[in-house]
Amino acid sequence: MSPDPPSKEAAPEAAANGTTNDIPNGISKEAPKEAVTEVSKEASKDVSKEATDKKPFSWTQPHPIFVIILVGANEQPFGIQKDFLCDRSEFYQKYFQGNVREPAIEHIVKLPDATPQVFGLIQSFLYTGKIGDEKTNANSYESLVGLWKLGHKLAIKGLCEHTLEAMVECRRTTGRIPATPLLIQVWRDTPEGSSIRVLLLSWAAEYMRSSDARAEFARSLPQEVLSELVVTMSSFETMAPPASTPTPAPTATAATIAIAAAPPSSIKSSSAPITTVIRKNVHYLDELTDEEALGAKKKNRRPSGISSDTGSSRKQHRKSGSSPPLKPQRRRTSAAILDGKTFSTQQKLDFCADLLNRMLSGPGFWTRLVGPFREPVDPVEDGVPDYLDKVSRPMDLSTIKQKMDQKEYTTDEAFLADVRQIFDNCFTYWKKGDPMWAAGERLQRTFEEKFSHMHKWIAKLGGEEGE
Numbered sequence: 432m433s434p435d436p437p438s439k440e441a442a443p444e445a446a447a448n449g450t451t452n453d454i455p456n457g458i459s460k461e462a463p464k465e466a467v468t469e470v471s472k473e474a475s476k477d478v479s480k481e482a483t484d485k486k487p488f489s490w491t492q493p494h495p496i497f498v499i500i501l502v503g504a505n506e507q508p509f510g511i512q513k514d515f516l517c518d519r520s521e522f523y524q525k526y527f528q529g530n531v532r533e534p535a536i537e538h539i540v541k542l543p544d545a546t547p548q549v550f551g552l553i554q555s556f557l558y559t560g561k562i563g564d565e566k567t568n569a570n571s572y573e574s575l576v577g578l579w580k581l582g583h584k585l586a587i588k589g590l591c592e593h594t595l596e597a598m599v600e601c602r603r604t605t606g607r608i609p610a611t612p613l614l615i616q617v618w619r620d621t622p623e624g625s626s627i628r629v630l631l632l633s634w635a636a637e638y639m640r641s642s643d644a645r646a647e648f649a650r651s652l653p654q655e656v657l658s659e660l661v662v663t664m665s666s667f668e669t670m671a672p673p674a675s676t677p678t679p680a681p682t683a684t685a686a687t688i689a690i691a692a693a694p695p696s697s698i699k700s701s702s703a704p705i706t707t708v709i710r711k712n713v714h715y716l717d718e719l720t721d722e723e724a725l726g727a728k729k730k731n732r733r734p735s736g737i738s739s740d741t742g743s744s745r746k747q748h749r750k751s752g753s754s755p756p757l758k759p760q761r762r763r764t765s766a767a768i769l770d771g772k773t774f775s776t777q778q779k780l781d782f783c784a785d786l787l788n789r790m791l792s793g794p795g796f797w798t799r800l801v802g803p804f805r806e807p808v809d810p811v812e813d814g815v816p817d818y819l820d821k822v823s824r825p826m827d828l829s830t831i832k833q834k835m836d837q838k839e840y841t842t843d844e845a846f847l848a849d850v851r852q853i854f855d856n857c858f859t860y861w862k863k864g865d866p867m868w869a870a871g872e873r874l875q876r877t878f879e880e881k882f883s884h885m886h887k888w889i890a891k892l893g894g895e896e897g898e
Contacts, residue, residue, distance in 0.1 A: 488518035498523070499539045500550070507547040509554055513538060519557055521586035542581075549577040556582075556590055562597050572601060572609040579627050580620055595630055608634040611651045618656050623814070628659065635660055661802060662866050778889045779843035784835055785888070786881060787846075791828060800874045803867060804828055804853050821860050826852040843885070850878060 496513040517524040527538070542550065552563055552574065562578065575598050582590035602608060609617075614631060621627055635656075639645045649657065790797045791805065807827045810818045819825070831849050840846045857871035 488514060496536050496538070499537060501539065501541045502545050502547050502550045504543060505547075506541065506543075507550075509547075509550060511554065511557065515557070519588055521588075522584065545581050546577065549574065549581055552578050553581060553585070553587065553590065556593065557587070560593075562593055572598065572613055575601065576609070576613060576617060576627070583621070583625070591626060595626060598627075598630065602634070608638055611648070614656060615653060618653070618659075623659070632659055658802070661799070774886060774889050776842060778892075779885060780840060780846070781892075782885045782888050783840070783843050783846040787828070787832055787835055790878075791832060800870075800877055801828055803870050804857070804874060815860070818860060822856045824852060824856070826856060828853070847882065851875075 492514075494512040494514040497510050498513045498516050500509045500511065501507065502509060513527065517527055523540075526540070556562055562575075575594055579591055579594040579598075582594060609631065614635070617627060617631060635648075635652075638648065639660075642648065652660070790801050805828050807830065808815065808818050808822075808825060810816050826849055828850075831846070834840060834849070835846070854871055854875045857867060861868040861871070
């Protein structure tokens with residue numbers, strides 16, 4: 432507990448008598464910077480010298496110097512012992528080491544951007560180790576987000592961790608996550624990769640997976656939030672253990688989200704690699720188009736999850752026969768027939784231009800894949816300062832689009848080489864297991880599969896039968 436403030440009547444008498452054990456009143460906002468006596472100055476010097484010693488803070492020692500913190504626009508005063516405040520706050524420790532030159536037994540500082548309500552929660556935590564009490568309404572996301580931000584700014588030991596625990600408890604008791612405006616505020620006011628972002632990202636990903644209002648929720652989020660959300664989902668995909676049961680056919684939720692939600696209590700200990708991932712990730716979380724959903728279902732039917740009898744009876748209606756290997760054989764024969772046709776270079780370039788436009792037109796299936804590779808990498812903005820040291824030939828889809836529009840590609844091989852350069856750069860800079868590595872693999876797999884249909888696309892466009 433903090434000591435009672437000195438009475439207003441004691442201050443003039445102490446100054447007149449030159450005593451050192453009475454502290455002048457500094458609670459008022461208009462407190463003048465009065466000169467102290469020589470004895471008071473010497474005492475303040477001794478206390479300041481003792482405060483600079485690297486000794487653990489102890490309440491058994493005298494701590495007569497106070498910091499008067501004027502909080503908010505109305506400058507509500509809060510008084511805390513300087514030694515105690517500096518021991519718990521790295522921000523104020525550095526402040527008083529670098530800015531206070533003259534000895535004093537009272538220091539006045541201001542926090543104009545904070546609110547008395549939030550700073551009151553900080554004061555409660557400093558003295559009791561708890562966030563608020565039974566009479567304090569600290570069980571709201573608005574208060575807790577403000578508390579985390581101020582605790583992070585002042586670098587108060589343990590406060591951010593306790594605040595996240597309170598947020599987890601708030602979610603448990605209310606069954607709600609913070610509303611979209613509060614999420615946007617967090618992204619505007621907190622650093623990338625911070626613990627509060629990691630927690631809210633996990634909640635947002637879980638909400639996207641389970642809520643019927645996922646489309647509206649996704650549309651309400653700004654691009655920077657969606658960018659980090661897709662990185663989180665990619666990291667969950669990487670960390671998810673193999674399923675012990677057969678994977679069901681993709682639904683709108685599973686195909687679009689495809690993550691295993693982490694429990695909120697584990698978010699505090701999440702590691703930092705998420706912070707270094709390129710930020711240019713766009714994830715609109717749309718439903719799959721009919722064509723893409725059909726392709727996904729066909730792809731899921733190919734693995735051996737269905738009995739051979741069922742597959743055989745199903746294929747008896749096909750003219751290719753009932754034996755399972757004949758289906759891929761038929762496709763290879765069709766491809767061979769198309770390969771035997773002669774297609775012009777311009778037809779192939781038209782296909783490349785069409786494929787590139789589909790990749791970049793979004794939103795939709797392609798947008799979720801190309802997001803991190805759409806724009807050139809900015810080493811400073813994207814938090815990868817050594818990128819150009821490791822990647823000798825940067826490449827991105829926007830640059831490829833510009834070259835295509837300016838007719839710089841004379842062959843489809845040149846276009847293909849540039850796209851594959853994107854994948855080479857990704858795998859050169861990132862390590863296997865990183866979210867960006869996984870994103871590169873997904874885009875590479877899809878692109879190569881689509882590009883392999885070039886002759887089929889040209890034949891259909893020219894009125895030929897594709898199969």
